[in-house]
Amino acid sequence: MTILVGDCRALMPAHAPFDMILADPPYGDTSLIWDRRVEGWLALAREALAPTGSLWLFGSLRSFIGVAQEFAAAGLRYVQEIVWEKQNGSAFHADRFKRVHELVVQFMRDDASWGGIYNDVQTTSDATARTVRRKRRPPHTGQIEAGYYVSEDGGPRLMRSVIYARNCHGRAIHPTEKPVGLLENLIRTSCPPGGLVSDWFAGSGAVGEACRATGRRYLGCEIDADMAQRASARIAATLPLGGAPAAPLPLPGDQT
Incomplete structure (x- = not known):
């Protein structure tokens, strides 16, 4: 139950293979300084997946369209998608429908077969x-x-492909935090008990909390050192399994 501090592209590949990758990268939908698409991580994630593993990726339709060509180039093949329905959402425009959903899409390696992927559909x-x-x-x-x-x-x-779960407004540690119950469903479906879940954009550590609740091992990476510390404290305080608290690890000295 560890969170690395730094760029996931530099730190995560060395810890492969992963039974499951669960990623919530910036969507690139807003003008906020932190909401910028991260280049080049998909190919690295594909290589870090175990042959039986799969990648679940959060995003908006706009964000998926923006990187559509990168999935094939990275060696990732689409499997399925679910819709996360919230109790409230984002109203970026007053003359369009209020968006109260996000997509979560599953991909597998292009050299894998569906029958060989771990799948325990809920x-x-x-x-x-x-x-x-x-x-x-x-x-x-x-x-x-x-x-x-x-x-x-x-x-x-x-389980239906449209899943209702209240978002974390008012109690979130991170501005884009995802509900733990939703994450638990994805983890139980795609990671075997005791398997290793990799969280390339850890944020608040919600995935780590879900891993503790479902009996999976967890390795996260967060570029914001302060957020990583808060996420580690959250994971350590949630359903402790007898291990040491998840302490952030510093980047190697030659990286910034």
Whole structure:
């Protein structure tokens, strides 16, 4: 449960391989000084993934369009996306819909197969027990060889791709902090128990807290030393697993 202090591009590759990478980089959607896209990290992240690992990436549609060509160039292949729905959101313009959602997209290495990726898709228990009915795949979806889902009413259902979770307004450590419950769902789905989750833009340490709650190991990286210290204190105070507190590590002397 450690947070490195410095540039993720310089520090994280040396600690590979990672069972899962969960990243929340700047989107580049605003004029704020810290909201600038980070160049070159995607290719490094791809090489740092274990063969069975995958990358979950937060962003807006605009941010994904802005770097669309970089995913293929980095050797990353799209898998799926979910929509995080918030109770309130951002109103950048008074003449457009208020944006109350963000995207979270999963990628895997281009040399991997979906069957070889760790995947424990989460289910919900909201099905009713009135009948048992096998659902047929709609004919308009075409041929699906493997991975099809057969649901029975009265049993668990696959978690929906639109997930509602309250944002952290009023209690956030970091201005773009993500809710721990949402992060836990992603971690349980894509990292095996005891596996190593890599958080390349650690911010408030919410991913580290989610890793403690789900029994996964954690390595984060944050360029803001003060924020890294606050994130480490947060992780150390949350569901301690008997290890030492996550103390930030300084950059090597030849880096700034």
